[in-house]
Amino acid sequence: MxxxxxxxxxxxxxxxxxxxxxxxxxxxxxxxxxxxxxxxxxxxxxxxxxxxxxxxxxxxxxxxxxxxxxxxxxxxxxxxxxxxxxxxxxxxxxxxxxxxxxxxxxxxxxxxxxxxxxxxxxxxxxxxxxxxxxxxxxxxxxxxHDYPTTTDPVDPPAVAYGDAPDAPARPAVRAARTDVRAALDTDTKFVDVRLPEEFRGEITKPPGSNEGRCGAATSPGRRTCSGRRTSGPTACSSRPRSWRPCTSLGGSPPRTTSSSTAGSGSGRR
CATH class of the missing domain: 3.40.250.10 (Rhodanese-like domain)
Structure with missing residues (x-):
């Protein structure tokens, strides 16, 4: 349970x-x-x-x-x-x-x-x-904040997962390349959530790739919506109003379909 x-x-x-x-x-x-x-x-x-x-x-x-x-x-x-x-x-x-x-x-x-x-x-x-x-x-x-820590490694017990996935259970949360291409001429907004340096193609993750950014990707301000903007000074997640620069300034109203891009895989809502 x-x-x-x-x-x-x-x-x-x-x-x-x-x-x-x-x-x-x-x-x-x-x-x-x-x-x-x-x-x-x-x-x-x-x-x-x-x-x-x-x-x-x-x-x-x-x-x-x-x-x-x-x-x-x-x-x-x-x-x-x-x-x-x-x-x-x-x-x-x-x-x-x-x-x-x-x-x-x-x-x-x-x-x-x-x-x-x-x-x-x-x-x-x-x-x-x-x-x-x-x-x-x-x-x-x-x-x-001084929560307890240890250096002891953890060796988890051997288990069987159960009804193991043989395919994605929620394919709609990932946008495939064909989905992205089909959405380029629509109202869908693309938000690149990598570091600003990755967005500009100055560094890559994982190392060795040279992906740059999706040509249609938009991000306000520094043209990226990285974790620096979606979390507060304590590294805790921001309130919804802190996300508004990543949506409204990027031209994405609350109910607009949007897609985020990252180094491996894409998210979609």
Whole structure:
């Protein structure tokens, strides 16, 4: 059975974003919520599983939340066959090696304002894992506010996922190349969520590629809508009004279909 849904008053305390129920709080959980359940994350029972996904994978060895399984995005979140996200078979292998079944509540956090934590969240959503959360504030908030850490590695128990995905369960959350081409002459807005330097083609992620940007992509200000703008100074997620420069100034009203672009895969809403 999946873990209980955290009540509104027990989530997102760093930003008080659950006040007055102004927008959903079912994805983000607060560091306090995680801290109160560390003994359950550290247990062999797969009911709850905590994952740390850092851009700099060495951070995990320097200290992580007790019970957190370290995930190296370079070797575990990219297909070994093509430059793409994990295939259904690779995703199943990743989940099972991380001690995750289809009944597991997965909570993810990481460095760089939960950059690759959000990427893993998206992949899990794409393949239809029922219950995935992100810890608000990520690694920065956890370490800077003296929550417990350990250098002990976590060896998750061997499990069978269950009804393993053989195809994406939610294909609509990903825009294929044909979708993008078909949308170029429509009112669809494209938002590049990579770093400004990536958007300009000055650096690339992953290293070695020279992707530049989608010609139709628009972003206000610095022409990118990176995590620097969608999270606050504490690395916690911003309130909805903080996202407005990334939508209204980019010409995308709240109900307009939009597509975000990144290094591996595209998101769509």
């Amino acid at each position: 999946t873990a209980e849904t955290p009540p509104d008053d027990d989530q997102r305390k760093p930003t008080s974003a659950s006040l007055a129920g102004r927008y959903p709080t079912d994805v983000l959980v607060s560091p306090d919520w995680v801290d109160a359940r560390l003994d359950r994350f550290d247990a062999a029972d797969p009911d709850l599983r905590l994952l740390e996904v850092d851009v700099n994978a060495s951070f995990y060895e320097e200290g992580h939340a007790p019970g957190a399984v370290g995930v190296d995005w370079r070797t575990e979140l990219r297909s070994t066959e093509v430059h793409d996200i994990l295939s259904p078979e690779e995703m199943t292998a990743f989940l099972e090696s991380s001690g995750i079944t289809e009944e597991t509540t997965v909570v993810i956090y990481g460095d760089n304002r939960n950059w690759f934590a959000a990427h893993l969240y998206w992949q899990l959503s794409y393949y239809g894992h029922p219950d995935v959360r992100i810890m608000d504030g990520g690694r920065e908030y956890w370490t800077e």
